[in-house]
Amino acid sequence: MTDRPTTPTSRRERPAKPALTRAGIIATAVSLLRAEGLEKVTMRRLAQxxxxxxxxxxxYVANTAELHAAVLDELLGEVELNPAGEGGDWRDRLAAVLTSYTGVLFRHPALARSALTARPSGKHYLRLLERLLTLLDEGGVPLTQAAWGVDVLLQFATATAAEQATRSQSAQAADEWDALTRAVHDVPARTHPRLHALAESLLSGSPEDRMTWCLQMLVNGISQTPTPAPAPAPHSDN
Structure with a gap:
């Protein structure tokens, strides 16, 4: 019995690979992030x-930093830009937007840490900026102060997400908190009078309450703190 000769398959008959596009690359990177985490979102793994x-x-993508920034921008499409509706105080609506932003990052701890240095510039990030600036304008915050202040608000929200997400992954988080609680409460009043007196307050409040207070504090500071006057142009004798 003789084996039948294998019939070669022409390359033209094989299914063609989809054409590469930036949108397709980013979509694949986001899927990889959701399945395996940001650490696996590398150019080599994407190529595979x-x-x-x-x-x-x-x-289509200059480097891994640009890739991660693009992934971040894609996920920012999940931020609720109007979670509290149109009613109520503008500060509460601003806090709700930033809380939604923090929640998106919190779901992806490595991305939250990356967001501390990433500089997204895509459509979702620009929409987020526009919404925050609109709310600050609604509150009567001077334009330049709003422009500088929105950067501070996003830095705070990003750092909060990175901190909380990282701690949530730590097996020692509870033990570290217990150790800090004991240390603060056991500090001698003689050597640390202020710390001893405020021990309870230092550790009080839920993460949600603290974040809301911090955002309100930052917004109040932004609205009341003028930006520096532009430096005068250097004088020229020519």
């Missing part, structure tokens, strides 16, 4: 997922 070489991806 897309059945191509890493060099092909650099035509």
């Amino acid at each position: 997922e897309l059945d191509t070489g890493p060099a092909s991806l650099y035509v």
Whole structure:
């Protein structure tokens, strides 16, 4: 009995690979993030997922930092820009937007840490900025103070998400909190009178209450603190 000769398959008859696009690369990166975490979102791993070489991806994404910034921007589409509706105090609505932003980052701890240095510039980030600036304007915050202040608000919200998300992954988080609680409560009044007197207040409040208070404190400071006057142009004798 002789084996039948294998009939070769023409390359033209094989299913064609989808054309690479920046949108497709980012979508694959987001799927990889959700499944395996940001650490797996590398150019090499993406190339494997897309059945191509890493060099092909650099035509659409300059480097891993740009890739992570694009992934962050894509996820910012999940931020609720009007979670509290149109009624109520503008400060409460501003806090609700930033709380939603923090929640998106909290669900992806590595992305929250990356967001501390990433500089997204996509459509979702721009929409978030526009919403925050609109709310600050509604509250009568001077324009330049709002422009500077929105950066501070996002830095605080990002740092809060990164801190809480990182601690939530730590197996020692509860033990570390217990150790801090004991240390603060056991400090001698003779050597640390202020710390001893405020021990209860230092550790009080839920994370939600503290975040709301911090946002209100920052907004009040932004609205009341003028930005520096522009430096005068250097004088020229020519």
